Amino acid sequence: MTSTDTGARQPRVVVVGTGFAGFHCLRTLERRLPDTELVAVNPADFMLYVPLLPEVAGGTLDPRRVAVPLRTKLPRTRAVLGNVTWIDLVGRTVTVVDVEGHRRDLTWDRLVIASGSVTRLLAIPGVAEHAKGFKSIAESVYLRDHVLRQLELADQTEDPAVRRERTTFVVVGAGYTGTELAAQGMELTRQAKQDARWILVDMADRVLPNLSERLSGPAQRILEKRGVEVRLNTSVSEVTGTRVRLTDGSEVPTRTVAWCVGVRPDPIVEPLGLPTTKGRLNTDEFLTVPGHPHVFAAGDVAAVPDLARPGEITPMTAQHAQRQGRVAGINVAASLGVGRRKPYKHRDLGFVVDLAGAQAVADPLHVPLRGWPAKIVTRGYHLLAMPTNRLRVAFDWIADLLTRRQVVHFGLVPEDGISLADADGPPRPQDRVDGFAGSRSG
Numbered sequence: 001m002t003s004t005d006t007g008a009r010q011p012r013v014v015v016v017g018t019g020f021a022g023f024h025c026l027r028t029l030e031r032r033l034p035d036t037e038l039v040a041v042n043p044a045d046f047m048l049y050v051p052l053l054p055e056v057a058g059g060t061l062d063p064r065r066v067a068v069p070l071r072t073k074l075p076r077t078r079a080v081l082g083n084v085t086w087i088d089l090v091g092r093t094v095t096v097v098d099v100e101g102h103r104r105d106l107t108w109d110r111l112v113i114a115s116g117s118v119t120r121l122l123a124i125p126g127v128a129e130h131a132k133g134f135k136s137i138a139e140s141v142y143l144r145d146h147v148l149r150q151l152e153l154a155d156q157t158e159d160p161a162v163r164r165e166r167t168t169f170v171v172v173g174a175g176y177t178g179t180e181l182a183a184q185g186m187e188l189t190r191q192a193k194q195d196a197r198w199i200l201v202d203m204a205d206r207v208l209p210n211l212s213e214r215l216s217g218p219a220q221r222i223l224e225k226r227g228v229e230v231r232l233n234t235s236v237s238e239v240t241g242t243r244v245r246l247t248d249g250s251e252v253p254t255r256t257v258a259w260c261v262g263v264r265p266d267p268i269v270e271p272l273g274l275p276t277t278k279g280r281l282n283t284d285e286f287l288t289v290p291g292h293p294h295v296f297a298a299g300d301v302a303a304v305p306d307l308a309r310p311g312e313i314t315p316m317t318a319q320h321a322q323r324q325g326r327v328a329g330i331n332v333a334a335s336l337g338v339g340r341r342k343p344y345k346h347r348d349l350g351f352v353v354d355l356a357g358a359q360a361v362a363d364p365l366h367v368p369l370r371g372w373p374a375k376i377v378t379r380g381y382h383l384l385a386m387p388t389n390r391l392r393v394a395f396d397w398i399a400d401l402l403t404r405r406q407v408v409h410f411g412l413v414p415e416d417g418i419s420l421a422d423a424d425g426p427p428r429p430q431d432r433v434d435g436f437a438g439s440r441s442g
């Protein structure tokens, strides 16, 4: 079905994506532009607090805790549930395919592109078919249930080879996502009182390769003390349904490969034909797309000059996306005559990595911490950064300290619902008509 939506009397701001950048942009716009029509296009009716997904996979947090509802947190914004499949910069429209497959065009006076990133696939045989991504609530819940199911099925088999496959879990990528997932996974299987082998693989020569070296050593020691096998300078050459072959020639029998090698910017920007850096849409320091003063971009999808590190672009982190969202909101408002625009500048405040149990590593203001001090900083940071659900998250954490974790699985997420096969690739012109089924967080 096609409908064309024209004739907006008030100016209309359309924000594509309500992740960290889009959500905080809209919050700013709701305060600054009370008379402007605000529209958010996003496949889900919540903002996903992605950094706590490993705790959902580990079973510490209920999945609803990491979902920030748009309806109550952005009361002035009209949320359109769907994916933008095409952006027309000349006609000033976006094409939206809603969650029921209907297509329509939305006009805009200001456009903010904040559609984040998608899981990065590498051309390795079997990855798209057999590995599992880790970027959405569905993927986290699936992974948790899958791990518990494997443990139960391992208990039922008489065949030691099958048992080995079912109780071995491989996490590929030792950035903060993979490192936290391996730590949480090990804790989950420990709480299920079953022997399991967790292997963390990375082609870099240290875990957390993109963070300060002062975090890598302690994080690796904590993981290894817990029993996680860390294989560095190693990648994956093939994945099948029952094993993974590594580049050092070894083969690991497993039915679980979690794919955490990183992300690439949302491919929606590719067909725009505008200048990009590493696939991210170039902006100036005001988050405006050069040559298009009414188009803004922020977060993982945008290549924003890093004024704190001249010559570089800002890294893909929630810390930057959230702040860029706010600045994009201020600058959209300024472009409509409200307030003055400001350049984006933020100096990294450090990073926090939760390693399950009582362990974490963190470098707040670049002071390296580990153990309980790091854990307190890590949890305090998340509680402050979360736009809602703080009390519920705190209760879940306290309950996890005082009681045994519930190790049951519901199997509500089907395996084919989280396929990595369509995670990559830009929309094509025909997607304007047929719809675009990419893997989106939410």
Ligand SMILES: Cc1cc2nc3c(=O)[nH]c(=O)nc-3n(C[C@H](O)[C@H](O)[C@H](O)COP(=O)(O)OP(=O)(O)OC[C@H]3O[C@@H](n4cnc5c(N)ncnc54)[C@H](O)[C@@H]3O)c2cc1C
Residues within 6 Å of the ligand: 016, 017, 018, 019, 020, 021, 022, 041, 042, 043, 044, 047, 048, 050, 051, 052, 053, 054, 082, 083, 084, 085, 114, 115, 116, 117, 134, 135, 176, 177, 266, 268, 298, 299, 300, 301, 316, 317, 318, 319, 320, 321, 322, 352, 440, 441, 442
């Ligand atoms: C498991 C995990 C853990 C992480 N932990 C940390 C951490 O501890 N600290 C940190 O700083 N960073 C962390 N990150 C990175 C951080 O989550 C991202 O940098 C941040 O989410 C980027 O924000 P964003 O708004 O650009 O994109 P996102 O938060 O990804 O939001 C993009 C939104 O756009 C929607 N969308 C995508 N395409 C379309 C479309 N075509 N139409 C409409 N909507 C669309 C998506 O569904 C999503 O809701 C982590 C990432 C992962 C995957």
